Amino acid sequence: MRSAPRLKSVREEMEVSSSVANSRNGPVISARDLTRTYLLGEVEVRALRGVSFDIDQGGLLAVMGPSGSGKSTLMNLLGCLDAPDSGSYLLEGEEVGQLNDDQLARIRSRRIGFVFQTFNLLARTTARANCELPMLYAGVPNGERHERAERALELVGLGDRMEHHPNELSGGQQQRVAIARALVNDPAIILADEPTGNLDSKSGIEVMEILQGLNRNEGITVMLVTHDPFIARHTDRVLRLADGRIVADEEVHNPLVAGEAERPSDIGLEEEIA
């Protein structure tokens, strides 16, 4: 059976065999001077004003910054949902910053796992079918589709919820289905734009437990946007955006282990009530 950990080792084998040819041993993502300006009628909004950074294989990082600072714009570029106006974006050593829509769609469906704040699951299909969808687009054969969807759902702790529809799942469980869906094509990176933004703090930490576990145990590279400093403290690195630029790139010392640490404000609240 083709399991997610095994998918990764297939990827690693591919990387070893092709590393000289296309330098896949380098960073997973290498962004240089990315810019993106939106035109709203006559008004130009300079959402990204030249953003450069690398993400290494196995990284776990958070993007923070005020509302409107360009976080989602950046995630959309990295996720090949949108293209930059200028700059270079290397995904596993391959320039993808200047591709057309069809080419971007191909890269997106095969190499990127995107997780949205609002889960974006298909309401009328089961958790299993939601997870099979990206593989359908990628032309994965039937039997393998079932197996990989099941394995991904097991990996996010939903082995017993495969036949549930989204409205039969809690918010945290729905986001876990979305993470499983993001995993099935063995992406180079999981990009999550405020994955805990629509969840209560307990479900948010559960989602963080899954993302951190995938990173720590499966070596999957994860980049997430959050407004929540407590969530960010569960990563290894925080990129701070302000006004379309990176204003800080900080290492997180002693990252918290999801589920083990208590949210400081929660402790405060309990003390107050007591």
Ligand SMILES: Nc1ncnc2c1ncn2[C@@H]1O[C@H](COP(=O)(O)OP(=O)(O)OP(=O)(O)O)[C@@H](O)[C@H]1O
């Ligand atoms: N499709 C669009 N058309 C025009 N302007 C846009 C568009 N999308 C975003 N913007 C503008 O670009 C800037 C960056 O927006 P972006 O969504 O990247 O911010 P953000 O950091 O994700 O904010 P939030 O924390 O609120 O999600 C904002 O000023 C926003 O108004």
Ligand SMILES: [Mg+2]
């Ligand atoms: Mg946003």
